[in-house]
Amino acid sequence: MKILVTGAAGFIGSHLCEELLKDKDNTVKGVDDMIGPTPFWLKVKNIETLLEEKRFTFVKENLLTADLSHLLADIDAVYHLAAIPGVRTSWGDQFHPYVHHNILALQRLLEACKQQPLKAFIFASTSSVYGEKLGKVSEDAELHPLSPYGVTKLTGEKLCRVYQKSFNLPVITLRFFTVYGPRQRPDMAFHRFIKQHLDQKPLTIYGDGRQIRDFTFIEDCVKGTAAVLQRQNLIGETLNIGGTARASLLEVISLLEEISGTKIRLTFSDRVSGEPSQTWADISKAKQALNYAPAISLKDGLAKEFAYLQSVYAR
Numbered sequence: 629m630k631i632l633v634t635g636a637a638g639f640i641g642s643h644l645c646e647e648l649l650k651d652k653d654n655t656v657k658g659v660d661d662m663i664g665p666t667p668f669w670l671k672v673k674n675i676e677t678l679l680e681e682k683r684f685t686f687v688k689e690n691l692l693t694a695d696l697s698h699l700l701a702d703i704d705a706v707y708h709l710a711a712i713p714g715v716r717t718s719w720g721d722q723f724h725p726y727v728h729h730n731i732l733a734l735q736r737l738l739e740a741c742k743q744q745p746l747k748a749f750i751f752a753s754t755s756s757v758y759g760e761k762l763g764k765v766s767e768d769a770e771l772h773p774l775s776p777y778g779v780t781k782l783t784g785e786k787l788c789r790v791y792q793k794s795f796n797l798p799v800i801t802l803r804f805f806t807v808y809g810p811r812q813r814p815d816m817a818f819h820r821f822i823k824q825h826l827d828q829k830p831l832t833i834y835g836d837g838r839q840i841r842d843f844t845f846i847e848d849c850v851k852g853t854a855a856v857l858q859r860q861n862l863i864g865e866t867l868n869i870g871g872t873a874r875a876s877l878l879e880v881i882s883l884l885e886e887i888s889g890t891k892i893r894l895t896f897s898d899r900v901s902g903e904p905s906q907t908w909a910d911i912s913k914a915k916q917a918l919n920y921a922p923a924i925s926l927k928d929g930l931a932k933e934f935a936y937l938q939s940v941y942a943r
Contacts, residue, residue, distance in 0.1 A: 635710035696740035718777035775902025809846030810936035835899035848922035870909025
């Protein structure tokens with residue numbers, strides 16, 4: 629199968645490309661404009677192994693200006709992961725990149741895809757579309773995002789549905805829950821914590837640290853994401869991709885102390901507007917539809933990310 633992955637040099641995108649290439653019948657074209665919160669040099673590092681693979685082609689392009697008909701030539705399936713991420717930076721005068729890249733670029737891509745005989749268009753969404761919920765959240769829950777970022781991703785979901793209904797575009801939506809692991813973006817909590825600890829600085833906690841997240845290790849995430857192409861009858865469906873470990877940020881800090889063998893100093897800052905106090909994915913639908921079975925414990929996953937960042941920031 630010939631697959632296009634947008635956002636291919638990103639955290640999830642680079643891992644997904646590697647997972648897809650495990651199937652020898654797949655070829656992958658990755659597109660990325662190398663923008664966003666991850667520095668250029670880290671994005672290059674993300675794809676250094678992929679660039680050695682003959683069945684992988686990398687294209688540095690902005691979806692707002694790229695020749696999409698050329699990008700989509702002979703493509704069977706699209707994974708659309710490209711977006712400007714992050715809750716904290718989506719407020720105020722920093723909002724316009726979210727509109728351009730999360731909404732306008734998607735609409736342009738959908739317009740181009742409606743002309744193609746695609747087998748699947750997989751849209752990467754987020755748990756941020758749910759807002760504040762108590763208990764496990766299933767895919768049919770009411771959607772009330774708390775941040776401008778969440779609003780743009782919900783808008784993306786709605787756009788995809790419109791093109792599915794109007795042009796039979798084979799859309800499948802995946803909602804990711806706090807993915808972590810090697811190559812995680814520098815603006816995300818675990819990366820920040822580990823980098824600050826390696827720099828022998830106090831770790832900055834936004835809020836009181838008691839907020840709870842459903843953490844999803846990257847290997848589990850991309851296995852579930854890649855499995856979409858191996859299943860039938862998923863067109864029009866939405867699936868949660870979550871983990872098996874829920875923990876507060878303070879519990880995460882305790883695990884990092886165990887992994888590093890050293891005591892960690894903390895500083896506390898104001899809570900970030902737009903972030904829920906907890907997330908908890910009901911993944912029963914993904915288990916049934918994708919045979920999705922996240923297996924990596926939070927401690928083991930954190931240890932893998934810690935080791936990776938030690939190598940990245942080796943002095």
